[in-house]
Amino acid sequence: xxxxxxxxxGQSTLEFAILIVIIIGAxxxxxxxxxxxxxxxxxxxxDDIGDQFSPGNTNYTKTTVTKSSTKDTFxxxxxxxxxxxxxxxDVSMNQNxxxxxxxFWGGR
Numbered sequence: 001x002x003x004x005x006x007x008x009x010g011q012s013t014l015e016f017a018i019l020i021v022i023i024i025g026a027x028x029x030x031x032x033x034x035x036x037x038x039x040x041x042x043x044x045x046x047d048d049i050g051d052q053f054s055p056g057n058t059n060y061t062k063t064t065v066t067k068s069s070t071k072d073t074f075x076x077x078x079x080x081x082x083x084x085x086x087x088x089x090d091v092s093m094n095q096n097x098x099x100x101x102x103x104f105w106g107g108r
Contacts, residue, residue, distance in 0.1 A: 061094045 069084040 063090075063092045065090045 066087065066089045068087040071082050071084050073080045073082075
């Protein structure tokens with residue numbers, strides 16, 4: 001009777017070991033597919049962020065105009081400069097995006 005019980009214990013241990021080896025083998029086999037799925041979701045999320053900067057199709061103009069008035073005096077070998085009025089700076093910007101449909105973004 002005791003010999004029969006030991007034989008069953010050894011058989012169940014062997015069955016569990018084989019089951020664990022099969023599970024590990026299956027996980028190793030589908031590892032590539034799991035990685036690709038995660039990378040695909042990450043890329044999809046990155047693509048949904050928004051429009052990207054396009055240096056080929058973006059026209060950007062920035063104009064800066066600075067005006068000042070100074071008075072320079074030279075007396076006894078020394079030059080003195082003084083500001084007559086406050087300095088003013090005007091900045092104007094213009095951005096124009098063209099041909100976004102024809103640009104190649106890579107991928108698909």
